[in-house]
Each structure stands twice: as structure tokens, then as C-alpha cells.
Amino acid sequence: MTAIRLYDTTLRDGTQAEEISFLVEDKIRIAQKLDDLGIHYIEGGWPGSNPKDISFFQEIRKISLRQTKIAAFGSTRRAKTTPDKDNNLRTLIQSAPDVVTIFGKTWDFHVREALRISLDENLDLINDSLLYLKRHVEEVFYDAEHFFDGYKANPAYAIKTLQAAEQAGVDCIVLCDTNGGTLPFELPPIIAEVRKHISTPLGIHSHNDSECAVANSLVAVDCGIVHVQGTINGFGERCGNANLCSIIPSLMLKMGKESLTNEQLASLREVSRFVYELANLVPNKHQPFVGNSAFAHKGGVHVSAIQRHSETYEHIRPERVGNISRVLVSDLSGRSNILAKAEQFNIKLDSKDPLTIEILERLKELENQGYQFEGAEASFDLLMRRALGTLRPFFSVVGFRVIDSKREGEDKPFSEATVQVKVGGHVEHTAAEGNGPVNALDHALRKALENFYPQIKDMQLLDYKVRVLPAGQGTASVTRVLIESGDADLRWGTVGVSDNIIDASYYALVDAFQYKLLKDSDAS
Numbered sequence: 001m002t003a004i005r006l007y008d009t010t011l012r013d014g015t016q017a018e019e020i021s022f023l024v025e026d027k028i029r030i031a032q033k034l035d036d037l038g039i040h041y042i043e044g045g046w047p048g049s050n051p052k053d054i055s056f057f058q059e060i061r062k063i064s065l066r067q068t069k070i071a072a073f074g075s076t077r078r079a080k081t082t083p084d085k086d087n088n089l090r091t092l093i094q095s096a097p098d099v100v101t102i103f104g105k106t107w108d109f110h111v112r113e114a115l116r117i118s119l120d121e122n123l124d125l126i127n128d129s130l131l132y133l134k135r136h137v138e139e140v141f142y143d144a145e146h147f148f149d150g151y152k153a154n155p156a157y158a159i160k161t162l163q164a165a166e167q168a169g170v171d172c173i174v175l176c177d178t179n180g181g182t183l184p185f186e187l188p189p190i191i192a193e194v195r196k197h198i199s200t201p202l203g204i205h206s207h208n209d210s211e212c213a214v215a216n217s218l219v220a221v222d223c224g225i226v227h228v229q230g231t232i233n234g235f236g237e238r239c240g241n242a243n244l245c246s247i248i249p250s251l252m253l254k255m256g257k258e259s260l261t262n263e264q265l266a267s268l269r270e271v272s273r274f275v276y277e278l279a280n281l282v283p284n285k286h287q288p289f290v291g292n293s294a295f296a297h298k299g300g301v302h303v304s305a306i307q308r309h310s311e312t313y314e315h316i317r318p319e320r321v322g323n324i325s326r327v328l329v330s331d332l333s334g335r336s337n338i339l340a341k342a343e344q345f346n347i348k349l350d351s352k353d354p355l356t357i358e359i360l361e362r363l364k365e366l367e368n369q370g371y372q373f374e375g376a377e378a379s380f381d382l383l384m385r386r387a388l389g390t391l392r393p394f395f396s397v398v399g400f401r402v403i404d405s406k407r408e409g410e411d412k413p414f415s416e417a418t419v420q421v422k423v424g425g426h427v428e429h430t431a432a433e434g435n436g437p438v439n440a441l442d443h444a445l446r447k448a449l450e451n452f453y454p455q456i457k458d459m460q461l462l463d464y465k466v467r468v469l470p471a472g473q474g475t476a477s478v479t480r481v482l483i484e485s486g487d488a489d490l491r492w493g494t495v496g497v498s499d500n501i502i503d504a505s506y507y508a509l510v511d512a513f514q515y516k517l518l519k520d521s522d523a524s
């Protein structure tokens, strides 16, 4: 088996993505996480670019890492200077990394238009920059920027630029698809030609502008490339970089390549989410391998089959990358979805039980009204228990009223809710103010229920989403409210639908409180 060296550039190319910026502390934490994951090289930044990146290299030296080598990134020297006087090259050496990676121009068009120098001058600056670095740094990598576009425009010159790097004794030459326009079938003949002229180990760095960055990286490995660059979650300039969260499992589980241990591979989803969290971005649900939906089964035909054998609709075992299989319920469900959910909620249900069909029909009817249970599993659990007649009625709401008013000269509107809640034989009448009508209703319901169920105090409303569903033929538009609640142990979602937003919120809130009481009573 060939071992593949993984080179992560989340902290450099990843930060070139719109909306992504990491503090030095974030970069250090991500570097430690990637070290635990087993990444071989971490490109920490461009020290010649900004003080934050200089400080990353100062700080990371104080941290003991298991096996990862830290790489600093920069460019070949500027045309009008010499390597020893070039500020960028000097800063790279001063940052004292394990590895230096510099990029240089391969494409004659770029040499003429971007650098505005002659083709020979460019060969000199690639060669003497790398020779100079090799004298000061143990391991030096060369990123051949725009390699594939350069090769297509002028193959002889593109190869000469790689030879200029090879003659300087670099440790790896990385073929870059900088503009991300290369398609997978174009790589094998080009890489085969490169291998006739270059014996230095080769790497790949692909961008995702044609949505082929992962495919191109895998094809390159299939052509004998041994060093793969990419980022966690595919963050990177424009449409992003090659996504290591897809490349790593494909290399290990499909191509039989050595890179991480199985245990490290099983932490991939956690690493992906950690990086999303520090980037302050919502994880992409539909991300292959590590996303929430990567192994979520919705169609009844799929659910029925995966219950017989999971591989019928799963390309790998989700546990291999730290993910799980999930069954969703919707109007595309069959009995298998209902039975799978019942099992998840510890509810005994038989496929031949007429109640299974009844629940399925009720589900489809509610989805037709605008309900959606994919993000509201707690409401679906309650729906099943109501249908089975096993839900303990912890409380009922006799009625509520919400007032929202604003007077001239007042900054904010005033919101107040009153509710009448019945618990056993007692009716509790409470009123509360809130920051908006739904918040007031939430406060009033809590105030009433806390007298009977003090554990309600532990519960918080974490997220509130409203969606106005377009009117169908002959029907008014309706509002769907999804609420996420949580306590110290769990988070759960509930849903309410009505043509009135307060009423829709009321249904979702009542389910949220019901579910809290149900789960606490099941646990006791």
C-alpha cells in the first residue's frame, strides 16, 4: 500500500474564503486538532502577509505536536531583488517552520501579464528562491501555480518551470489547479508526461471551481501522486479547495491508501464540526461523509431496504467517519420509516398493527397542511404516543391571550401574554411580559407550569425559525414555526403550523414543554 502524505491548508488557503477569518488562538486550536487527526503537514499561513500569521508561527513553536510538521507559505522572490534581500523569503526563514512552501508561476501568460517579466527571468527566480530556501530550511515544497492551465498553454515551458524547481533540490513539486477549471479526465495524460521529465515526488492542489477538486485529487493519486493538499470542509479561495473530509475517507476506504489510523478516521466528523464552529459557520448538512444528511434516509423504499441491510443505500459504514445513520419521516415515508422512528423512541409498534398505518396517514395529512417533522422529532414522538394513547397528559391549555402594543414616543412595543393552564384538577392563571409576543407567551406558559413541574426552569428555548408557506390553489398561506429547545442533557425540535404566527408558535411551544416533561418522567 502506498502511504499518502496529507497537507492541510485550512489555515492559509481556507482563510482566503469569503467570510472566513481565524484568530491566532483559533489557528492554534485547529492545528492541534489536525495534529490529533493525524495530518502530516499543516500550512499555518503566509508570515510575509500579516502580523497575525507571524504570531501564529511564534505561538505554535511553544506547543508540542505529535507528528504534524508546520509549513509556512509564501512566493518566489520579487523580480527586482535577490533571494537574500527579499523580504518575503527572509520572513519565511525567520518564522522557523519545519517546512517552507512557496508558489511560483508556471503559465507563460501569468509570467507576462501578472509578473511582467521574461520567461527566462521567471525560471531564474524559481530556481534561486528555492536554492536559497533549501540552504536554510530542511524541507522545501514548490507549488507550481496554474500548472494545468500553464501546461495546456505551453507544455514545454511549464515543464521547464518544474525542472527549475527540481534542480534546486526541492522535496516535493505540487501541481496546482489554481483556477479550478481542469476536469478529471484531463489529468492522467498530463501527469504521465510530467513523470517523464521529473523524478521529484509530486503533489496535487486543486480548487473547486468546476466542482471537481476532490475528483481531481483522487485521480492524481491514482496516477501516482503521493502528497495531497486540501482543507477541512473544502474552505478556500472562491469556490473552495479540495475537501479533505471527502478525500481522506475515499483514499482509505475506497482506494486502499494508507494515511490515518482507523481511530483517527473515526474522528473526521468531529474535526469538521470543530472547524465550522471556530469559523462561525453553520455546518453544511449535505456535506458528503460528515454532514448530518450524509446517511439520513427519507424515501420509504430506502428505509425499508436499509433496515434489511444498511449497505443497500449507504456507500460506507457511517461509523467509519464518526457519523450515524438517521431515518427521516415525511410525506415520502412508508411503514418502515414509522417503525424505525418508533424503535428509536423505544415505542413498541408492529408493521401489521393498524395503528402504524394510522400514524403514517396522519403524518402525510399533517405534512400536506405544512408540517415538517425532519427537524422536529420531538413533535413526531408526541404524535405517535398520542395515536397510541400512551401520552400522559401533563397539562392542557384552557386558553391564552397575547397583547402587543406600541404608543407614540415609545422605542419598543410592549408584549404581554396571559394563559390558563390546567394540571390535574387545578387551573393556573398567569400573565407575563416578554421581548415580543412569542417570548411573552413562552414566559407565561413557563410561569404557570413551573409551579407544578419545577424542572421546566432547566429548559431553554434555543432557536426559533419561522417559514411562511406559499398559498396553494384556493388556500390561504400558512406559517410553520420550528422551535429548538434544550436542557443540560438534550436538544429537541418541535413544530407548529397555523395561518396565525402566534398560534403556530403556541403549538410548537406546547409540544416543547410536553416533550421536556415526557423525557424527564421516562428518565426517572
Ligand SMILES: CC(=O)SCCNC(=O)CCNC(=O)[C@H](O)C(C)(C)COP(=O)(O)OP(=O)(O)OC[C@H]1O[C@@H](n2cnc3c(N)ncnc32)[C@H](O)[C@@H]1OP(=O)(O)O
Pocket: 016, 046, 048, 049, 050, 075, 076, 077, 078, 079, 103, 104, 105, 114, 115, 145, 178, 237
Ligand atoms: C494561488 C494562491 O492562492 S497564492 C496565495 C494568495 N494569497 C494572498 O495573496 C494572501 C496574502 N497576500 C498578501 O498579504 C499580499 O498580497 C502580499 C503581502 C503577499 C503582497 O502585497 P503587495 O506587496 O502589496 O502586493 P499586491 O498584493 O498588490 O500584488 C502582488 C504582488 O506579488 C507579485 N507576485 C505574485 N506572484 C508572485 C510570485 N509567484 N513570485 C513573486 N512575486 C509574485 C505580483 O507581481 C505583485 O507584485 P508587484 O505589484 O510588485 O508587481
Ligand SMILES: CC(=O)C(=O)O
Pocket: 013, 103, 143, 144, 145, 146, 176, 177, 178, 179, 205, 207
Ligand atoms: C498555491 C495555491 O494556493 C494555488 O495554486 O491555488
